[in-house]
Structure formats: structure tokens, C-alpha cells
Amino acid sequence: xxxxxxxxxxxxxxxxxxxxxxxxxxxxxxxxxxxxxxxxxxxxxxxxxxxxxxxxxxxxxxxxxxxxxxxxxxxxxxxxxxxxxxxxxxxxxxxxxxxxxxxxxxxxxxxxxxxxxxxxxxxxxxxxxxxxxxxxxxxxxxxxxxxxxxxxxxxxxxxxxxxxxxxxxxxxxxxxxxxxxxxxxxxxxxxxxxxxxxxxxxxxxxxxxxxxxxxxxxxxxxxxxxxxxxxxxxxxxxxx
Amino acid sequence: xxxxxxxxxxxxxxxxxxxxxxxxxxxxxxxxxxxxxxxxxxxxxxxxxxxxxxxxxxxxxxxxxxxxxxxxxxxxxxxxxxxxxxxxxxxxxxxxxxxxxxxxxxxxxxxxxxxxxxxxxxxxxxxxxxxxxxxxxxxxxxxxxxxxxxxxxxxxxxxxxxxxxxxxxxxxxxxxxxxxxxxxxxxxxxxxxxxxxxxxxxxxxxxxxxxxxxxxxxxxxxxxxxxxxxxxxxxxxxxx
DNA sequence: CGTCGAATTGACTTGGTTCAATCGACGTGG
DNA sequence: CCACGTCGATTGAACCAAGTCAATTCGACG
Numbered sequence: 001x002x003x004x005x006x007x008x009x010x011x012x013x014x015x016x017x018x019x020x021x022x023x024x025x026x027x028x029x030x031x032x033x034x035x036x037x038x039x040x041x042x043x044x045x046x047x048x049x050x051x052x053x054x055x056x057x058x059x060x061x062x063x064x065x066x067x068x069x070x071x072x073x074x075x076x077x078x079x080x081x082x083x084x085x086x087x088x089x090x091x092x093x094x095x096x097x098x099x100x101x102x103x104x105x106x107x108x109x110x111x112x113x114x115x116x117x118x119x120x121x122x123x124x125x126x127x128x129x130x131x132x133x134x135x136x137x138x139x140x141x142x143x144x145x146x147x148x149x150x151x152x153x154x155x156x157x158x159x160x161x162x163x164x165x166x167x168x169x170x171x172x173x174x175x176x177x178x179x180x181x182x183x184x185x186x187x188x189x190x191x192x193x194x195x196x197x198x199x200x201x202x203x204x205x206x207x208x209x210x211x212x213x214x215x216x217x218x219x220x221x222x223x224x225x226x227x228x229x230x231x232x233x234x235x236x237x238x239x240x
Numbered sequence: 241x242x243x244x245x246x247x248x249x250x251x252x253x254x255x256x257x258x259x260x261x262x263x264x265x266x267x268x269x270x271x272x273x274x275x276x277x278x279x280x281x282x283x284x285x286x287x288x289x290x291x292x293x294x295x296x297x298x299x300x301x302x303x304x305x306x307x308x309x310x311x312x313x314x315x316x317x318x319x320x321x322x323x324x325x326x327x328x329x330x331x332x333x334x335x336x337x338x339x340x341x342x343x344x345x346x347x348x349x350x351x352x353x354x355x356x357x358x359x360x361x362x363x364x365x366x367x368x369x370x371x372x373x374x375x376x377x378x379x380x381x382x383x384x385x386x387x388x389x390x391x392x393x394x395x396x397x398x399x400x401x402x403x404x405x406x407x408x409x410x411x412x413x414x415x416x417x418x419x420x421x422x423x424x425x426x427x428x429x430x431x432x433x434x435x436x437x438x439x440x441x442x443x444x445x446x447x448x449x450x451x452x453x454x455x456x457x458x459x460x461x462x463x464x465x466x467x468x469x470x471x472x473x474x475x476x477x478x479x480x
Numbered sequence: 481c482g483t484c485g486a487a488t489t490g491a492c493t494t495g496g497t498t499c500a501a502t503c504g505a506c507g508t509g510g
Numbered sequence: 511c512c513a514c515g516t517c518g519a520t521t522g523a524a525c526c527a528a529g530t531c532a533a534t535t536c537g538a539c540g
Contacts, residue, residue: 075388077480081396085388096385098378103385130370137377138338144380145336145343147387148315148325154394155440156321159528192487200395202529207488224487224537240317399496432519442497447520463505464519481540488535495529503520510513 013039021065021115025091026139029131038125043116047108053094054106062116063095069112070189073104074197084198086143087189089173093139097123110189153240154200161240162199163209167219167227168235185228213238253279261305261355265331266379269371281361285354293334293346293354300342302356303335309352310429313344314437324438326383327429329413333379338363350429394440401480402439403449407459407467408475425468453478 011032016022016039027035044067047053053071054060066088073086085104088094094114096102126133153165171184178184188195192210196203213219218235220228229235251272256262256279267275284307287293293311294300306328313326325344328334334354336342366373393405411424418424428435432450436443453459458475460468469475 073388075392077392077396079480081480083392083395085391097381099381104388130373133370133374133377137373137380140377140380140384141337141339144384144387147384147391148313148344151325151387151391151394152315152317152323154391155323156317203487204489204530205528208528211488240319240321443519444498444521445496448496451520483538483540485538486536488533490533491531493528493530495527496525497527498525499523501520501522503518505518506516508513508515510511 011036015039015042015044019065019067019115020091021067023091025065026093026132026135027065029135030129034125034129038117038121041118041121045114045116047112047114049108049110049112051108051112052105053108053112053114054102054104056103056105057101059100060095060102061119063093063097063119063122064114064116066090066092066094067113067115070109071112072107072109072190072194072198074107075104082197083200084194086147087173087198093136095119097136097140109194157240159199159201159205160209160212161238162201163195163206163213164218164235164238165240166195166199167213167229168232168239171229171232171235182232183228183230184232185226187225188227251276255279255282255284259305259307259355260331261307263331265305266333266372266375267305269375270369274365274369278357278361278365281358283356285356287348287352287354289348289350289352291348291352293348293352294342294344296343296345297341299340300335301359303333303337303359303362304354304356306330306332306334307353307355310349311352312347312349312430312434312438314347315344322437323440324434326387327413327438333376337376337380349434397480399439399441399445400449400452401478402441403435403446403453404458404475404478405480406435406439407453407469408472408479411469411472411475422472423468423470424472425466427465428467 012022013036016027016035019025019027021027022035027038030038045064053064056075067090069090071088071092071094072084073088074082074084076082087109094106096104100119126136153162157165170188171186172179174186174189175184190198192203192206195201196206199206210219210221214221217230218238219230222228252262253276256267256275259265259267261267262275267278270278285304293304296315307330309330311328311332311334312324313328314322314324316322327349328346334346336344340359366376393402397405410428411426412419414426414429415424430438432443432446436446439446450459450461454461457470458478459470462468
């Protein structure tokens with residue numbers, strides 16, 4: 001992890017000092033006094049992989065920031081067909097502002113640490129502090145951009161382009177610090193079945209395409225989950 | 241069009257008095273004095289079907305409100321494959337806030353009237369008036385919800401479910417006033433090829449599925465563009 | 481070493497694409 | 511007023527990418 005200038009101001013709550021969201025997430029816009037007030041009502045919660053954090057059409061009484069791990073947002077048709085409609089990484093904000101009912105199911109894809117904020121408290125803070133709403137607006141717009149990018153993948157790419165696009169997305173999101181390097185490696189935060197739900201494919205097709213990428217020496221796979229991308233440029237060229 | 245209470249305040253600019261956006265769009269949150277100031281720098285522009293309003297990766301120097309017609313937002317892969325990633329109806333706001341470059345191409349799907357606002361002017365107004373940003377936040381969140389709904393359609397529905405979902409979407413968006421009625425009729429704002437780009441299908445498949453819906457008496461089609469939905473409930477049941 | 485869930489691989493089927501022919505509405509010019 | 515060209519839509523037939531069903535294999539863990 002790269003060095004980062006931090007004032008380690010005595011006003012900054014201990015819990016927040018090492019937090020991703022403190023720097024790049026929504027808390028970055030808060031004044032020390034606001035941060036202190038906020039930190040008194042937040043709670044860091046650990047969830048293990050598979051835990052359901054919010055259910056479709058169910059009320060949610062808190063928002064959260066992802067501090068560690070990956071959260072998947074899914075939607076399900078009556079007959080059980082499922083689609084992942086978003087992935088949230090640290091330090092993303094989690095929750096649908098201004099609506100009690102979640103339109104999606106949120107589930108921990110890996111072990112996850114969340115920093116939870118009561119719904120009413122955040123909304124009050126937001127109404128007092130336009131900069132906070134502005135920051136969340138920025139994230140919402142980014143999520144909309146990402147959703148639209150993904151619609152192209154879902155609607156117009158072939159299975160092999162979809163799998164390549166997924167690997168490329170994970171490689172660039174999981175560890176942004178190695179930006180520009182040709183070789184990357186990471187552990188997949190999703191099972192084959194989850195990847196299939198993300199890509200609108202079956203798990204068999206995902207598996208076959210991963211095998212093909214491995215046979216073509218674009219990636220190496222060790223122990224099911226660990227992926228080495230041999231050449232990011234070559235991976236990108238397969239994204240369609 | 242249903243009756244609507246309006247104060248017809250003399251402070252309300254003439255141009256705005258009959259405008260959709262004045263009531264349900266972003267202008268609804270403005271004070272009469274702000275609206276007056278804004279109306280001095282807006283320009284109503286008419287575009288005919290097919291006109292390109294903004295291009296992918298090209299700078300845009302104004303935002304706009306859709307006053308009449310339908311605008312399609314598209315993304316294109318290098319090899320020409322295209323996907324529609326959003327449709328904007330009156331009184332939607334048009335434009336990507338805070339980023340000069342549009343990430344999508346905006347094109348008039350039908351003849352369109354836009355109310356254009358210079359970029360800098362709107363951003364200044366927004367920074368002075370948090371209620372305005374709040375309102376645009378609401379629309380952005382709604383668009384994100386819609387994009388995620390559509391991801392399920394693109395990723396997990398069959399061709400016939402996709403076409404039914406599209407007709408259902410258009411029927412409910414084009415004329416919200418007939419909400420709850422079993423029979424609806426409207427003119428499709430898109431060609432078969434556009435519909436295919438929206439659904440991630442080919443135009444032939446769209447045509448075949450429309451023919452099937454007609455054969456099954458779910459819809460009637462007259463003159464290529466006009467559609468009568470015989471029973472909204474039956475249409476909905478085919479949406480998967 | 482055995483068990484269990486996840487992943488891979490193979491054989492077969494199929495929904496949707498591709499390529500191609502035809503239709504129909506509309507506008508233009510002879 | 512009708513013949514012709516254009517453009518969008520429809521329909522048919524052949525093909526193929528991805529899905530389905532089923533059998534192993536792999537890897538983690540007790």
C-alpha cells in the first residue's frame with residue numbers, strides 16, 4: 001500500500017484514521033468535528049462470505065461503507081433466474097438513499113467489513129452538509145456509468161469477451177495501486193456461479209472460457225480462485 | 241391531460257408555465273425568482289428524429305431538459321456493435337453532471353424539444369441551491385434503478401420476455417396518465433433496429449417476437465409503428 | 481484417507497443469429 | 511396517375527454459440 005499524507009490530527013477518531021473511506025470515500029468531505037460526531041454513531045461490523053446484508057423489497061434501517069471485501073448486488077426473477085447488477089468494493093457507499101426499500105439484494109461476496117451508519121443520522125447530516133450529498137452524488141453517477149458500461153457487456157458481447165471483461169474489471173478494481181503494470185494477480189472474489197450471474201451466462205460456459213484463456217496463456221489459474229494475468233494489454237484486447 | 245393545480249403566478253415565466261419540467265422535472269424545486277433567472281438563459285431547441293445531441297467522448301457545453309419526445313443513449317463497441325443504455329422521456333434531465341465528456345451518445349429517437357441550459361450556469365445555480373442538486377440526485381438514483389432493472393432483462397431474459405418487457409416499459413412510460421387501465425395504445429418511438437439495440441437482440445428476432453405477440457392476440461400492430469396492447473396484465477405476465 | 485462442494489469437461493440440444501428473399505408503405509419523377 | 515426506387519419490416523432456412531444434462535476431477539478439510 002502506497003504512502004499517503006495524513007495529518008493524524010488528534011481530532012480524527014482513531015477508528016477513522018486508517019480507513020479507506022476517510023480518504024477516498026464519503027467521509028473525506030467531512031470536517032474533523034463532523035467526523036467525530038459521525039464516528040460516535042457508526043459501528044464496524046464484520047460479515048462472512050455469503051451473509052445477506054439487505055434483501056430485495058425489504059426495509060433497511062442503515063447505510064454503510066465497505067471497508068474491506070466485496071459486496072454483490074443481485075436481482076432475482078420469480079422463477080429463480082438471478083443477475084448481479086453491481087459489485088461494491090472498498091471504500092464504496094452501500095445503500096439506496098431516500099428509499100426505505102432496497103431494490104436489490106446485497107450479499108457479502110467475500111468476508112466483508114462494513115462501517116454502518118443509522119439511516120436517519122446520515123440523512124440529517126446530509127441535509128446539513130451539501131458537500132456530503134455532493135460526494136454521494138459523485139458515487140451515484142459513477143455507479144450509473146458503470147451500470148451502463150456493463151449493459152453493453154451483457155447485451156452485445158460474446159461469452160469469451162464477457163469473461164475477459166470480467167477479469168479486466170476485477171484486476172483494475174481490486175488493486176488499483178498497480179495501475180499500468182502488464183502483469184497482475186489476485187484472488188477472484190466470486191465463485192464460478194457468481195461470475196455467471198454477473199455475466200448473464202451459465203457457470204459451465206464461464207468455466208470453459210476461463211479454460212480457454214488459460215490454454216491461450218492469457219491467464220494462469222492456481223487453486224480455483226487465484227488468477228495471474230500474464231499480460232493486461234492482451235486481456236484487454238479480448239474484451240471486444 | 242389531467243387537470244393540474246397551478247398558481248399561474250405572474251412571476252412564472254411564460255415559457256415555463258406549460259412545461260412538464262416545471263412540475264415534475266428539476267425546475268419544480270426552484271423559487272419563482274430563480275426560475276425567472278434561469279429562464280433568461282435557457283433556449284428551447286427542436287431536433288428532428290435521428291439528430292445527434294451529444295457524442296461519446298465528446299465535450300458537451302450544455303445540459304437540457306427533455307420537453308417532448310424520446311432521446312436514446314447509446315454506446316458502441318469498436319466493431320460497430322451498439323447497445324442502447326437508456327431512454328429519456330419528458331421531463332427527464334439530459335447530460336452527465338460534473339464531467340465535460342459524455343460517456344454515451346445521445347440521439348433524438350423521435351422529434352424532440354429540448355430546453356437547453358449552459359453548463360456553467362446550471363452548475364452555479366446548483367452550488368447555490370442544494371435543493372436542485374437534491375432533485376437531480378433523485379433522478380440519477382431513479383436512472384440507476386432503471387439501469388439495474390434493465391441489466392436483469394439483458395442478462396437473464398429470453399427474446400420473447402425481452403420484447404414483452406420493452407413494450408411494457410414503453411406503455412407505462414409514454415403515457416403514465418392511463419395507469420391501471422388494461423388497454424393501452426401508443427406509437428413506438430423506436431425502429432425495430434433500435435429496439436434490437438435496446439434489447440441486445442437482432443432486428444429479425446424482434447420482428448419475429450412481435451409477430452408472435454400479435455398472433456397470440458396480446459397486441460395489435462397497425463402501420464409498423466402503432467401498437468395496441470389488448471391486455472396489460474397479460475403482457476406483464478410475459479415479462480418473465 | 482474419505483467426504484463434500486466447487487470446478488471442469490464432454491455430448492447433445494436449442495434459441496437466436498445470419499443470410500437471403502419478399503413485402504408494403506411512401507415519395508418522386510416521367 | 512402509375513411505375514419505380516427506397517427503406518423498414520417480415521418471413522424462411524441453415525447454422526452456430528451457448529445452454530442443458532451428465533459424468534468426472536479437483537481441492538479443502540476433517
